Amino acid sequence: MNVIIIAGKIVFALIWLGLFAILGGATGELSSQSVGLLSVLLAVLVIMHLLLLGVFVATMKQHLPWKKGDSWQILAFGIFAWLSILQRPKQDQG
Secondary structure (H helix, E strand, C coil): CHHHHHHHHHHHHHHHHHHHHHHCCCCCCCCHHHHHHHHHHHHHHHHHHHHHHHHHHHHHCCCCCCCCCHHHHHHHHCHHHHHHHHHCCCCCCC
8 A cells, every 4th residue: 555655646746747847838838728728737636635635634633643744745645645644653642
């Protein structure tokens, strides 16, 4: 399972880097339609990950130890960060 989570995080990191590189002009000039399409895809990715973060926080925050960077992990890596948080060893809350 750890291999799947790491592979998923790598794939999402490449997707983010690719979208930002293309929008930043690293691949040359793009038509306005291409920039618009990539902007919409980036917006959909962010919205979906924000929805996932909202669901995770609403259902699991009370049951799992919540660390400072968990919100950013879920925003960046989506379900793969969620799975890694679920696999985290539980700490005694004593």
